[in-house]
Amino acid sequence: MEPLNVYAARLITTKEYFTPGHRACQGCAEALAVRLVAKALGRDVIVSAATGCMEIVSSNLPYTAWKVPWIHVAFENAAAVASGVEAGLKVLMRKGKLPKKKIYSLAMAGDGGTSDIGLQALSGALERGHNMLFVCYDNEAYMNTGIQRSSSTPYGAATTTSPAGKVIKGQTTWKKNVAEIAAAHSIPYVATACPSYPFDLMKKVKKGAEADGPAYIHILSVCPTGWRIPPDLSIRIGRLAVETGIFPLYEVENGKYNINFVPEKLRPVEDYLKPQGRFRHLTPEMIEKIQNRVNKEWEKLKAKAGLCE
Amino acid sequence: MGKRVGMEVSIGAAEAVKLARAECIAAYPITPQTHIVEHLSELVNNGELDAEFIPVESEHSAMSVCCGCSAVGARTFTCTSSQGMALMNEILFIVPAMRLPIVMILANRSLSSPLSIWNDHSDIMSIRDTGWIQLFAENGQEVVDHVLFAFKVAENPNVLLPVMINMDGFILSHVIEPIELPDQDVVDKFLPPYNPVQRLHPDHPITMGAFAIPDLFTETKKAQEEAIKSSFPYIIKAWDELGNTIGRYYNPIEKYKSEGKKILFITMGSFGETVMTAIDMMEEKGIDVGLIRIRLWRPFPEKEFLDAIKDADILIVIDRAITFGGMAGPVTTEIRSVLYHEENMPAVVGFICGLAGRDVTPKDYERMVEIAKEKVKKGKEKEYEIYGVRE
């Protein structure tokens, strides 16, 4: 990663395509991520959005937060709609019915609209090779419907359908790794990102959009409401996710892995888990289990990136 | 004018899509629709049709891809049947609400379970209220003509609604019929390139598919209802234009030997042809029966229908689907509701028959006339009958 690890607003375009006035909660890093993605792509894009927080907060009829063309059809089909947008533009430009020019087709969905109900449409679109970018805004639960668990909810996290009960304490399964699933489609570009690292995020979005074929970017998007943290901690928590190795930032370019941020030593996962209300109930054993898992996954990733002896 | 050649109706349908110069086709195979998509992919891969063929991984995605294609302004076609239609159900409601002029052929097939690939109308009846303009074709030529017609209607800036052509599975899809494919220049004159009123494009950004609070939702739905109601005159006009172009004229309600008849059959789709044969046979025996075919199912041509049945005492309505737990088959129920305010209401006798491809012969229709007369005599016309069922 470049040494620009401080947010310097002046280094980013002042143009807004996802404009203020939307109704996201205070401190919503998903909205921040959406804003950065929109800035990175500029005006020449058509956005196909899945149902979820970002759709609901931005398109309250008759208002819209979108200054770029935007369509929402349903929850599970953003990848399919974006496939259609791409195919439609292609044929219309080929036939001379639209002036030839690069217009990005962007699909956006939450973790539910990506890793659960939207996985089939996503896989289909990646396999068919549409020239489109799919961005998953992963806030690790179905936030729009009231913080229910998804397959992207991390182990131990309390949600309204994986509550911290007396017997079963929160999510019992490990987070599904959709970036790896996307990479298994052998598409030209896959990356993970986090708005706590805005320059890294925007660079990846541009790369993904310019890739020759489908691209997938998985963005960890801190949700203060669902994660039970004060809104002013969003950026901090995002950084901790990366610094603990819980959410490594990496790219897979034409099959080649590259970790963008390799700390000399990972911080203990506890630093990340402790401030969050959704992990309040974790026992020391559970924290240890998470630590072991993170260490193992980190080594696996490093091996893929050729960083192991 | 093209000449009539024998071809499978599905092939004719695909050729019509080519004549319509469709630009995007997204579909997923399901019997009995398969031959349409297969032939379309052949046409695209052979360079005969300059379109994007998107071989999606499900029907849900088929209709979703179609939304994307249509929203950027491409002429868009898909087709499906039964289970496939059921899988795309969610999106079927969204398409007309977003005013996307997609054209779809539904090769009608029964819905599981038990699984059956054969023809009836249980699929279409389950999506009656999606907001699509819905037509029924009776033979192969009608399918071909109505593909061209459907794009004409759907893309009319005064309409902007999706159009669904119902075509009975196997009975139509898989038979070889003499079909006339109009010449390309004739079609081009009838159906100019699609010129969308608005489309998704960076030069004039719009937001499509926003959400509505309760305070606005009812108004958006009222607007949608207005849209389909007021599409009617444009549908009629498009049929006129089609007739003037290819010499075949169509109406929302078609009549056969119905003038002055006291007993009328009401059918939709391919069963009309067998009923005509039955009517001719009965005529020879001195049994006076006529036929009314409903071609346009949505928007329902109320006035034309009432006019067509005004002299009748008994309407025998043929349903090809069941409304479980309801009062009669879906078409029978609909007809009764259309008649409710009429002064001289005819008796309406409902028969459910031909489920999952079960044959209904002219003799059966003759028998239905007898049963219907009997029921009316006994004042029991309200009780519908699943014709020929073994109990």
Ligand SMILES: Cc1ncc(C[n+]2csc(CCOP(=O)(O)OP(=O)(O)O)c2C)c(N)n1
């Ligand atoms: C087919 C269907 N099932 C369920 C829903 C209800 N629903 C709407 S948004 C949503 C959760 C969205 O979660 P996610 O994709 O993670 O996005 P987030 O709101 O968390 O950003 C659900 C379950 C729906 N709209 N459609």
Ligand code: SF4
């Ligand atoms: S619930 Fe979470 S993701 Fe949704 S708007 Fe609020 S903070 Fe953002």
Ligand SMILES: [Mg+2]
């Ligand atoms: Mg979510």
